[in-house]
Amino acid sequence: MSRTAEYIRIVGLNVSYDGITPAVSNLDMQVAEGDFVAVLGPSGCGKSTLLHAISGVVLPQSGIIEIAGQPVGTGRGDQSVPIGYVFQEHRLLPWRTVAQNIAIVLRAAGISDEEIDLRIDRYLEMLHISEYRDTWPLRLSGGQRQRVSIARALAIQPAVVLMDEPFSTLDEVTARVMRQQLAELWQESGQTLVFVTHSIREALFLANRIFILTRGPASVFDVVDVPVARPRRYEDPQLTELEAQIVEHVMDEWGYGQPRAGDDDA
C-alpha cells in the first residue's frame, strides 16, 4: 500500500491568540504518512500553538491545515479526522478511572462499547499498565499517568498522534524508558507521529525528520533528516555528533550568537 507523502499538509499558516501578536508565522510543513517527525524549537517559540492549530482547538488566522486530504475540523462532536494528543501534563480526568478515561474519548470517536473494552485491554497491555485498569489517576506515578495518556491517544487509532513535550515533566530515567517504549510502539503501529520538544537529543533519538523552528513567531527554519538506524541508543555517538551540529546550526537563530538587527541591546 502506498503511503501519502503529504499526509499532513500545512501551507502558509498564521496563528495568533489575541489577533495581534503572532505565535506562528507563515509556516509550511509536510509530513508523510506513517512518519515520525519532531518539531524542535526553543521554549516559548510557538511549538505548542502549532500543535493546537493542527488539532483544531485553535483557529488559524490564515493558511491551510489538511490531514489525509481533509481540512482539520473544529468544535465539539466533530469527528472528521481523529487525532490523538498527548499533552505535556497527563490531563486525565481525576474522577474517572484509567479505563474510563480511555473509554470516554473512544465513545466520543464513535467506537462501539464492545470494541471499547477490547481496545482498552489491548493498549493498556501495550503500555504495560494493565494492572491499573480500574485505578484512579491520582494513585498513579507521573510516568504511569503519562502512559495512560499515551494509551488514550493511541486507542482511538487516530490518523495522527500529536505529542507536546510529553516526557518533560518526568525524571530522566523514566523519560528514557518512555522514549524507548514510544519508539518501539511507533515501529509496531506505524502511525503518523508529530512530537514537539525543545530537547535536541530527544528529537534525534525519536524522529526520522526534525523540523527546526525559528525562535518565534514559529516558522520552519530548517528540516533535518536523521540517518541513524533503529533501534537507536540514547548515548549513540552518531546522535552526539548530530546534536553538536544542530546546536551550532541553531545557535544564531535561537538568539545565542551575534545579535540580530532589531534585537534589544539591553
Add this chain to the structure above:
Amino acid sequence: MSVPILLWWIGSHTTTFVPPMGEVLRKMPEFLSEEDIWPDVLLTVQRVAGSLMIALSLGFGAAYVMHKGGLWGRVVDRYVGLMLGIPSTIAALLSLYIFKRSELGVYFVVSIVTFPFVALTLLQGLRAADRRLDEMGDVYRLPTSQHARHISAPHLVPYTFAAIRNEYAHAWKVVVLAELFAVNSGMGARFARAFDRFRIDDAMLWLIIFMIILLATEYLLLLPSERRALRWRGSGKEALL
C-alpha cells in the same frame, strides 16, 4: 453536640425555667409516640428539602450567568449581592405580606434567603474549572453533553456538596422561622405553640428532634454520599465502578 448539652446543663442548674435534662429525656418516649407530631416533622422536612432544591437550581443558574459575565452577569451579580444582605426575618415578613399564609411563602422565603450563598459557592467552582481539561475534551471532540457529564459536572461536585452542607442548616433555620411567621404548621409552628403555652419541656423536645434530624442528615446521608462521590480523591482504594 457537647456545647449545647453543657449549656443546657448549666441553664437547668442556674435558672428555674430551663427543665433538667433527665426530666425532658424521660418524656421523650411519650412525646415520640404522639401521632400528631410526625405530620409536622414530615411537613418541615419536605419544606426544607423542596426549598433547598429550588435554591440549588436558582443558585446554579445565577452562578452560570455570573460566570458568563456580560450585562446579565452584572445584573445577577448585583441582585445576588443585594439578597445576601437581607436578614431572614425581613425575608420571612416580606413573604407573609406577599403570599399571606400560603405554603408558597415558605418555599419562597427559604429559596430567596439561601440561593445567593449557593450561587457564590458554585461560582467559585466555575471559576476554578481546569481549562486544561476543557482543552483535552475539545481535542478529543467530546460532544457538549459528554463534556458536561465527564468534565464540568464532576468538577462542580465538591462545590455542590459544600453548598448543600452550608445551606441545609441555614434552610432549617429559615424554614422554622417562616413557620413561625407565615404558616400554622410544621415544627416551627409547634415549637412556637409550646413556647407560647410555657411548655418548655415540649419546646426542648422539639429542639432535640430538630438536632437529631440535622445530625442524622449529616452523618447518614451527606457524608456517605460525599465520600462516595469524591472517592477518587481519598485513600486511593480502587474504583468501585
